[in-house]
Amino acid sequence: EAQVTQNPRYLITVTGKKLTVTCSQNMNHEYMSWYRQDPGLGLRQIYYSMNVEVTDKGDVPEGYKVSRKEKRNFPLILESPSPNQTSLYFCASSEHLGAETQYFGPGTRLLVL
Amino acid sequence: QQPVQSPQAVILREGEDAVINCSSSKALYSVHWYRQKHGEAPVFLMILLKGGEQKGHEKISASFNEKKQQSSLYLTASQLSYSGTYFCGTGGDAGGTSYGKLTFGQGTILTVHP
Numbered sequence: 001e002a003q004v005t006q007n008p009r010y011l012i013t014v015t016g017k018k019l020t021v022t023c024s025q026n027m028n029h030e031y032m033s034w035y036r037q038d039p040g041l042g043l044r045q046i047y048y049s050m051n052v053e054v055t056d057k058g059d060v061p062e063g064y065k066v067s068r069k070e071k072r073n074f075p076l077i078l079e080s081p082s083p084n085q086t087s088l089y090f091c092a093s094s095e096h097l098g099a100e101t102q103y104f105g106p107g108t109r110l111l112v113l
Numbered sequence: 114q115q116p117v118q119s120p121q122a123v124i125l126r127e128g129e130d131a132v133i134n135c136s137s138s139k140a141l142y143s144v145h146w147y148r149q150k151h152g153e154a155p156v157f158l159m160i161l162l163k164g165g166e167q168k169g170h171e172k173i174s175a176s177f178n179e180k181k182q183q184s185s186l187y188l189t190a191s192q193l194s195y196s197g198t199y200f201c202g203t204g205g206d207a208g209g210t211s212y213g214k215l216t217f218g219q220g221t222i223l224t225v226h227p
Contacts, residue, residue, distance in 0.1 A: 031213065042115075043155065043200060043217040050213050058214055090154055097204060097213055098143065098162055104154035 002027050004105035006091050012111045013081055021076045021108050023091030029103075031094045032074040033058070034066065036087040037107075043090070049074055050097070081112045114138050116203050118218035125191045125225045133186040133221045135201030143204035144177050144184040145215065150197040158186075158199075188223070196225045 004025045013019055025032065033048040035058075045058030049068040063085055065077040074093075078085060088109050094102040116137045123131050135144060143162050147155040159168050164179025172189045188195055198220045205211035 033213070033215065035217075040219070042219045043202070045215050045217075048213040048215070056211075056213060059216055092155075097215075098160065102145070102157040102160075104156070107154055 002103065004091055004093050004103045006089075006105040006108050008108060009106060010109050012113065014113050015082055016080050019078050019081060019110075021078075021089060021091075021110070023074045023076065023093075023105060024072050025074075025093040025103065026072065027093065027095070027103070028071060029093040029095050030071070031097050031099070032068065033092050034064070034074070034076050035090045035092065036060065036085075037090065038087050046076065046089075081110075083112050086110060086112045115216055116201055116218040118199075118201060118221050120221060121219070122222040123224070125223070127193060127225055127227055128190050129225075131188045131191060131223060133188075133199050133201075133223070135184045135186070135203070135218055137182045137203055139182070139203075140206075141177070141179060141182050141184070141203055142206050144175070145202040145204065146175055146184075146186050147200045147202065148195075148197045149200065149220075155200060191223075191225045193225050193227065196223055198222050 007022045030051045034046040035043045044060045047066040049055045091105040119134045145160045146158040149155040161177035167176045175186045177184045200220050202215045202217045205214045
């Protein structure tokens with residue numbers, strides 16, 4: 001089954017404790033992207049990757065890091081989380097950016113205390 | 114620059130039609146449309162890549178007016194299952210450095226009542 005998986009689905013952490021949210025897709029997609037969703041602000045892109053070893057900033061990259069060492073994986077790293085990073089995070093992938101179908105992961109709800 | 118969606122919310126009875134607009138102050142190169150139901154991930158509806166393009170499946174279609182920097186999503190003969198929040202996303206220039214960047218509108222809440 002074609003899917004994008006994210007782990008963990010829920011996470012409560014404290015300010016400053018490094019964490020990683022994993023994202024994996026099984027469709028051999030080139031394009032992957034991370035978004036955060038906050039009430040009233042809609043979806044905002046954090047980082048995207050056009051292919052392996054090719055990543056670039058979206059609209060809200062501050063406080064986040066990503067890497068794309070393998071095609072299937074695109075982890076999101078919060079080196080020193082702060083309460084303003086409390087949000088719902090989605091990973092997404094598509095064959096390429098202009099592809100006819102894009103897939104979202106189920107989301108990761110993060111609470112930073 | 115975030116695209117602007119209008120209206121912010123719309124309430125329909127089953128069978129009624131709706132139009133959701135997505136406007137940008139910058140040139141539009143591609144427009145993506147998504148629907149998100151409460152508590153779920155967004156679901157991709159369609160992508161428009163060329164000015165003048167119209168696309169659709171079943172009773173949901175969209176148009177892309179490159180000159181007006183606007184896209185519209187048309188929902189005809191609405192069903193209860195159409196309820197949710199609709200987002201448009203605008204992509205960068207294929208020949209530019211921000212091609213992979215997607216910027217979303219704030220969303221339009223669509224509610225369909227029996």
